[in-house]
Amino acid sequence: MHSFTEENYIKAIFKLSVNGTQDVNTNAIAEALDTKAASVTDMLRKLSAKGLVHYVRYKGVSLSEEGKLLALQIIRKHRLWEVFLVDKLKFNWDEVHEVAEELEHITSELLVKRLDEFLGYPKFDPHGDPIPSETGEMNLKKQKLLAEMEINTSGVVLGVNDSQPLFLKFLDKIGISLGATIKVIDKIEFDNSLEINIGNNNTILISSEVSKNIFMSV
Amino acid sequence: MHSFTEENYIKAIFKLSVNGTQDVNTNAIAEALDTKAASVTDMLRKLSAKGLVHYVRYKGVSLSEEGKLLALQIIRKHRLWEVFLVDKLKFNWDEVHEVAEELEHITSELLVKRLDEFLGYPKFDPHGDPIPSETGEMNLKKQKLLAEMEINTSGVVLGVNDSQPLFLKFLDKIGISLGATIKVIDKIEFDNSLEINIGNNNTILISSEVSKNIFMSV
């Protein structure tokens, strides 16, 4: 079995590489896990010995096939629990991440199977992120950033690129949720802010910081 | 915050004392947690420093008020999760204990509150054990052991004294579940086995090992 710590490292390495295959820096991992580079090096040696990563000193690290599958299974659990919290326990989408961060480490395979069934085999989590299957496959949605949409075009919100509670609460405040229709009215060249219309109601201005973190249907 | 290990010690001490107040032996704790006495002594020093137990070297240990409440909150979570697994995820009552042993350590208070609500504020877990309230109160059922019932009297199964999968599976096999009505037909003096009738159907013989682990309504 793997410790919580090992699992968190594996997940971090997965998220820092594009699809778990590219090389990742020690410092990047340290920052992602809010720890120090020396601790990362220690753990990489250990994960390498366990066969979960390919690691060459001073060169970088990437996940092995086994490590990649483990990462996807942890992410699967994380996202299924997030769906549970929102759909069944009425959590808001900004309240689920931290709790799922703990629940993702529960080991029972039967639990994951039954939870998936109980939730109706969801394909996406409350932030629009795809839920990997048992074998690690994910349905990626065709999407682009709101920031990249043309003036006078519309789209549907498919997900967010940032699941920080502060950001999610702001989206709640201005009425943006998954499935909402957004039309780009104008693009202000000065600061790249966008004038948008949400669900044919409010027309408001959002900064590029915001529009770069919202995924829209193509 | 408390580590999983600390929480498991606190729970073990609670279960070994009658209601969390009586003194408990070092060796008893070691056996309950499948560890060694030397490790227990180490931990007792630590729990004492944290104010969770009253500990006097060579004399014994008991929970402080704070420790008792912590124990009851962990037991509350354990039993609520067991209800979830059985009622919502269709686990059998012999499959839930191990998983709940992990889930009981998840820290979110909101999660426990919402789970309780989602489950309809259950008062007993799948084994008939009472679920403590947020403040640590429990409804104890009036009950006695099946082994102590008189010949020709009937009662309803309220709980089990042993939640081992092997025992629970055996009860499934012979048709004993919570709420089942059992009538004592005969008591065999030779080995204290009982001839019982379950739900006015099967009449079978059960050993005293079994009858001493089933709680019945008075």
Add this chain to the structure above:
DNA sequence: ATTCACAATTCGGCATTCATAATTCTTTTA
């Protein structure tokens, strides 16, 4: 009162995980 049994503790040491500081390797830049 002394001995004995055994319960409990202390001691030394191992494995994890993390951190600081010193060192080494790689890459950039002059």
Add this chain to the structure above:
DNA sequence: TAAAAGAATTATGAATGCCGAATTGTGAAT
């Protein structure tokens, strides 16, 4: 190409939790 900068690694050591062996305390038996 050599020096400087930056990234990563190796000491070294702390805190946690575990254990075997040696020691100490307690209560019961003689």
